[in-house]
Amino acid sequence: MDNQLKRELEEIYRRYGFETAKVYEPENVIVFTLKTGYFDNADIVPLSESANTKKPFDDFSATGYACTVRSFLSPKQTETELFKGFFSVASILDRLDKDYKQFTNNIVKPFADDARYEYINAPYSVNGKDGSKSPAAEVVARLNAARPILFLIEAAAGFGKTCTAYEIVHQLIQEKNYLPLFSELSRNRKAPIFRYVLLDEIDRKFPTLSSRLVQSEMINGRVVTILDGFDELLRKTDEDDDFENQEPMLETIGQFLTGNAKIVLTTRRTVLFEGDAFHSWAATHSDEFELIRIRIGEPSLIDWLPENRLKAIQATSLDIKNSLTNPVLLSYLRCIPDDKFDAVIESPQGLVERYFNFLLERERLRQDLQMSVDTQKSILTSIAADMISGGYTSEQRDYIVDLILKNCIQEIEEALVLYPSSERPDKEFIANKIASHALLDRSSKEENKIGFINEFVLGYFVAANIINDDDWLNDDVRFLEPAVVSYRPRTIFERKELLERIRQSLEFTAISYKTDFTARLIGAVDFPLQSDEAEGLEFDAVKFGLETIESFQFNDCTFRSCEFALDKLSGVTFLNCKFYGDNVATGKPAGSIYILGEVGDSEFLKKVIENIDEIDSSVLPTHALLLERHVLEKFWPVGREKLMHKHRPISGICNGYGGFRPDEIYNAIHQLKKRGVLLQPHSAAFVELNFDRLPEIRHILGRAQ
Template sequence: MSTPFRRELEEIYKRYGFETAKLYDTENVVVFTLKTGYFDNADIVPLSEDAQTEKAFKDFSTAGFACTVRSYLTAKQTEYELFKGFFSVSSILDRLKRDYSQFTNGIVRPFADDAKYTYINAPYSVNGKIGELSPADEVVSRLGANKPMLFLIEAAAGFGKTCTAYEIVRLLIDNAGYLPLFSELSRNRKAPIFRYVLLDEIDRKFPTLSSRLVQNEMVNGRIVTILDGFDELLRKADDTDEFDKHEPMLETIGQFLTGNAKIVLTTRRTVLFEGDAFHTWAANNADNFELVRIKIGEPSISDWLSEERLNAINATAINIKGGLSNPVLLSYLRCIPREKFDAVVQSPQDLVEKYFSFLLEREQTRQDLKMSVGTQKSILAMIAGDMISQGYTSEQRDYIVDLVQRSCLQELEASLALYPAAERPDREFLANKIASHALLDRSSKEESKIGFINEFVLGYFVSTNILRHPDWLNDDIRFLEPAVTSYGPRSNDEKAMLLDRIRNSLEFTSVSYRIDFTAKLSGGVDFLLSSDEAEGLDLANVSLGTLPISDFQFNDCTFRNCQFLLSTMANVTFLNCKFYGSNTAVGISDGKIYLLGESGDTVFLRDAIQSNVAEPEQLEDYSQLTERHVLEKFWPIGREKLMHKHRPISGICTASGEYKPNEMFEAVVRLKKAGLLLQPNHASFVELNFERLPEIRQILGRQ
């Protein structure tokens, strides 16, 4: 057999810690040895189909080695067999199957003992384009690409990030070619660094293997890293959203993205992933790895409920287009017994309270817990209050048990009094029952960690705390977003009350969050928008322009059935926005409104602003000036070297100085048409065509 083949085998075995012990030329056999503790192992590997392994087996057996005679395989097959053996692939996949079963049963079993879990495909987008598969299938379908890839899966609180992560794991279990390295990130008070988190996960999941070997298989693409809840790692002690504070963490991720590595991160929408700074970082790394950004939207109600139940809900006053579009409530309505469902739709205004009463009453039976629904709610709200004040969303079980004993003495004593004297437990026993509550203990495989079972439940008890304190002030998105989400099915008066309590807190959040939360609770934006920009919003049934909007830019936002009050809008730009449904525009704009790169039905807005939109300048000299200004975004004046290969269109088109957003956008279009700018994988970016660099130098006057 050829020497190159033998050398390839030697390299493969070397990565797994073997040494080349002996080559039997006549027999066409090579022997690799590995010493582990007291054991000496020898792999006898044939280099051809007619190789003779008997002599090598006898020699090394006599020398005390535990010998394994391998079948003749290609180098690729050999590598895969070593991978399966060293990584105990079968046992790891069996464990992941159990974890998946425990997770999915934990979602549906609180509703009915015979309830079946089904992953529901929610609407989603991939790099700004509407997805056609499912978020999980979208990831798995790209794993075979011969390049490193970073998948960023974003969704609002309670909208399926963890379910999607588990669904990816399930699909990989069915595909024997990949091994998931999956972790629900510990959401405690500490702010770990990504490198340490990943290395710790490697050590915990593969304790008998070196981290270097595991990282090699990550680079090879066989191990797919899936980290759920990445946004928790972004929280520093000073809790800033400034990009430069978090960029080192992203750079660290980039260091792991080599070869064919694939890393999947799930996260709620966060300021880190908005704006020019992040887009520029992603563009600057486009040559190193591909970023696939998947955004999960609201679920389609018809996908969750049977036609019979959907018709029953349509006949009621439930806000089916608004607050009901939440996976938690849809799971409840999908899984509960028929008689319970009929009772719910008879009084839809009590949907949320019936959901919690249903679960808390089942808990009384499940755990033989003699504690009223009201008392259970009080204790769980206390736990949520401690989370808010101490800044955590998951803690050690012992901490929660001790917290309940210290803070709920009266509630525990009242409950203990309901037990017969002969069967009466002590307070610690009862506190442990609370720590094992169906609304806590997110994962039965991680008994040491206690957190609320999902974001909707967390938000319910967070909002309870908010409404108890007139002067409540906390800008932690981990608590604000679930609270707002949990109020989706509530009445307008209840939403207005919550909004009133969190207004002061919203002052300290980004404008995107402030718009999003205010719109969800009030159906409008009742504060000034000026000299700023929002990104990635999905607004439905919202009035924009109740108060003035000026010098403002909406980037990659979606508007459904919204009303635009133009008389209060001036110098407003909609860049790469989508318009669906029955949007309307009223009045005459106070200043220019720019629609750039839009999609969907924009006739309503174009017709309304027609008379107020300036035609692009036709002067050739002016066109050249705007094109030069665009190119200067890549190579600023005063810089000797080119600064950027890629630039986000949103940053280029931000109004600046004498040039208007539409003029900059038209200049980008002309430069793309001329071939000086190219469109990379993401539609929101443009990049310089280096093959035309001499022309670009000439336009910029850089010789």
């Protein structure tokens, strides 16, 4: 008898709840038993091709066990078979396939009965480098890696996070090698804790299995966790994106990232994932798991629209750069019948209203709903108002029905009058029709939850509340960003109006949000930027320098066809930024401007700013030593007996504090990397200490022993 094989099989079966009942050495067979309720089951497992299973089968059958004789398999094959059987892999994949088809059908059917869904790949980056496959393919290609990986898929509101999550699930269904644990995380008013949410999802998706068994298969990498809308779980606090408040949630995720586990989180771009604290947290755990950040950008019209429709749109007065950068509107223009498309481009400036009027008119026909388009808008705006007030984006269906009956009774009564008296329904009937509205029926994943079908639609009705309230004040980015996205396709006059309504709210958000939302709405940054930093933003045709920009740092930002009035810029640093298109700089700089580690064409800036020569350590040895000491103290602060950090983000080291210029600090980092004192770890945005050079590090810091 192969004792090694026997031990491995016992370990595998024990994990699935079996007990070793008996070993038949002459027959070369081992029997495992499992009791489930009234049933006693026995697996007759041969340990060789020549094993005799008849006696073990007869013995255990005679004592009342339901016996199954297994084929001779390797431990790995045995584990796979047990996994398929216990997790009902085939039936779960079939259910997920139906969910995928229903989700995709819900996207295109409102536009035309014969419309076909197709996942359109948008430009994206992987850890800062341009991707060439698709976000879903990038994830699937890494699932067989023998290490734990956390995938963070980031995009603006309404830019395809949920579609990408479903596309990952769809690809896993096709491959059949992995089982997705997929959930859309809709935050309700109870603000659940991540750990309990995840354990609850495990119990709901696998009710007959122990959570310990499911977690063990997550660790093995067979169960791939895909959580859509992670930002919905971020607790609302006085400092919404304060890292210290959110770190316990990330630490919980880290606890699940062991073995070969793979966890995919989709989230809107949030300050939580941009700051120095998060980068340091990720670097601290880089030896435990790998972080893959996938950022989805704005869609390309060429990928979305057929050539004839693209040419027709280009021939109109439509502001394509602003109006057609949203997948929701592109889906509309891609799928609607030709006659509807022709009508849209006749008056392109009303694109957004035409989109909603089209959907709401179809809804009247779909549900035989005797309710005007304007009345439907009024009710949906009221629902959005309650979401804003209650701080939730989805709720139980019964709650939404009661809300409609409570707040929209006048609209319901007006609709009832339009029905023939012989066919007139009651108020509850109308309220339930609205709760089943095409713009509210999110998906089958949360069948008892009601939320707007996508963030563009949510933003439309949030914006309606903002415009109608002169004193509107709310700094919840989950509502601000969708409102901004929904208004970007509108006229500049309408965009300015929304901005004026939310200016006071933006004062209570992080500077990155304030800068991003303002730039998206009016194509300019019209307020001072001072003593702060923005990270990971994309600016397209934005004007900088309408107001002072002083002692400010742009980290990993992208600038396309932007304008810089340099006479308002002083002490500004561009670190690892990308410059594309026809960027323009005018005037004479008011102060120093530093371009460090740039990508693309930054000549437009370099031509008009005074280049600062790299510090020559042979000429200024004391100064060079102080700079290197400043860098290394970021890892080993003064007054600390031990090293505090192994990794540090370059952006945090080069922020200009400490009396040194950012370019000096950047050059000092370069020199330390050149000498091997610092190394580049998993990301070019970080540096790490080379512990093999610890004596030299101590010497530079003046702490030699």
